Amino acid sequence: MVTNFSDDVISGVTRHMNGDHMADNLLIARAFGHPGATSSTMVGVTGASGRWLVTDAEGEHELTVEWPGGPITERPEIRREVVALYTAACAKLGVPARDEHGAQPQSDAADASVDAPAAAPEDRPFSVVIRESSWSDHSDSEGATFMEDIMRGKGSLQDYIDLVAQHYFMYEALEAAADQVAADPRFAGFHSPSLVRLPALEADLVHLIGADWREQIVAVPATLEYAARMREVAAEGWAAGVVAHHYTRYLGDLSGGQYIAKRVAKQHDLPSAGIAFYDFSELGDLAEFKNQYRAALDVLGEQLDEAERARMLDEVRAAYAFNTAVFRDLGQAKLAVA
Structure with a gap:
C-alpha cells in the first residue's frame, strides 16, 4: 500500500x-x-x-x-x-x-x-544552514491537500481567494514588523521597498471580492497565531527573528509563488489585478535578487553568536510550521462547508 x-x-x-x-x-x-x-x-x-x-x-x-x-x-x-x-x-x-x-x-x-x-553548521554559509533547516519534520494533520490542489490546478477560484485573504493578514503583520526593525543595521540588507505586498494584495482583493472585501475576509485560527507571533517578535525588537519570517515568506513568493501565479491566472482567467501579489518586476532579475538576499543572510550569520543563530533557526522552523498550519486550517474550513 x-x-x-x-x-x-x-x-x-x-x-x-x-x-x-x-x-x-x-x-x-x-x-x-x-x-x-x-x-x-x-x-x-x-x-x-x-x-x-x-x-x-x-x-x-x-x-x-x-x-x-x-x-x-x-x-x-x-x-x-x-x-x-x-x-x-x-x-x-x-x-x-x-x-x-x-x-x-x-x-x-x-x-x-x-x-x-x-560539514559542521559553522563551516557552511548561514544561508545554506537556514535552507536545510526547513527539512525539519512537520506534524501530521487531517486536513485536505489544500495547497497541492491549487498548485495542480484542482483548486477552485474560492480556494485561491481564501489564500489571498490569509496573505493579507500575514503581510499586514510582517510588513509592520519590518517597519519596526528597519533602523536596525542587521536588517538593512533585507527589506527593499519593492518587496512591499500590501498595496498589491488590496488590489487583488478588490478585483476578486469587491470594494467591501474588508468586511468579507476572515483569518483562520492559524493565521491569527502566525500574525501574533510576528508582532511579538517585532515588539521585542529582535531583528533576526523578523528576518526568519521575512525569509520564509518572501523567498517562497519569489520562487514557487511565481508558478502559483501562472497556474491560477491560466486556470481562472485572472488579469494582473488578480495576481498582483506575485508581481515582483520592480526588483529586476529575481534570481539575482535572491542571490543578494542569501548573501545578506550569510553576513547576518557572521554577526550572530551560536546561541542567537540557533534561536533564529528555531524561528525559521516555527515560521514554516505556522505556514503549513494555515494550509491545514484552510483545508479543514473547505471540508466544513462542502
Whole structure:
C-alpha cells in the first residue's frame, strides 16, 4: 500500500523544493522525461514517488518519478530520496552534483542516510544552514491537500481567494514588523521597498471580492497565531527573528509563488489585478535578487553568536510550521462547508 503523507508534510517539502531548489526541480524534469523542460515545480509527494508539473515547448505535463530506493513510509526518508533523484539526474545530464545536498555518488545515492555526516553548521554559509533547516519534520494533520490542489490546478477560484485573504493578514503583520526593525543595521540588507505586498494584495482583493472585501475576509485560527507571533517578535525588537519570517515568506513568493501565479491566472482567467501579489518586476532579475538576499543572510550569520543563530533557526522552523498550519486550517474550513 502506498503511503500518503499528510498535507503538512507535502506542503513543507514542496515549499522547500520550490523555494530553494527550483534549479534541481528542472534538472529532475530534464533527466526523467522532459529534456526540453523550461520550468518544473514540485506539486506532490507519496511513499512511492515525487510529482512535478513541467512546462516545455509542447505545453504543460505532470511528471511522476519513483523514488530510487523504493517505497518509503517516513518523513525523513523523503529528503534522502530527493537527494538520490537529484544525484541521478546530475549523473544522467553530466552536471556536477553539489555537496550541500549531502549528495553521494550515483552508485550509493539510494542508500544515503538523511543523517549522514555533513560539514559542521559553522563551516557552511548561514544561508545554506537556514535552507536545510526547513527539512525539519512537520506534524501530521487531517486536513485536505489544500495547497497541492491549487498548485495542480484542482483548486477552485474560492480556494485561491481564501489564500489571498490569509496573505493579507500575514503581510499586514510582517510588513509592520519590518517597519519596526528597519533602523536596525542587521536588517538593512533585507527589506527593499519593492518587496512591499500590501498595496498589491488590496488590489487583488478588490478585483476578486469587491470594494467591501474588508468586511468579507476572515483569518483562520492559524493565521491569527502566525500574525501574533510576528508582532511579538517585532515588539521585542529582535531583528533576526523578523528576518526568519521575512525569509520564509518572501523567498517562497519569489520562487514557487511565481508558478502559483501562472497556474491560477491560466486556470481562472485572472488579469494582473488578480495576481498582483506575485508581481515582483520592480526588483529586476529575481534570481539575482535572491542571490543578494542569501548573501545578506550569510553576513547576518557572521554577526550572530551560536546561541542567537540557533534561536533564529528555531524561528525559521516555527515560521514554516505556522505556514503549513494555515494550509491545514484552510483545508479543514473547505471540508466544513462542502
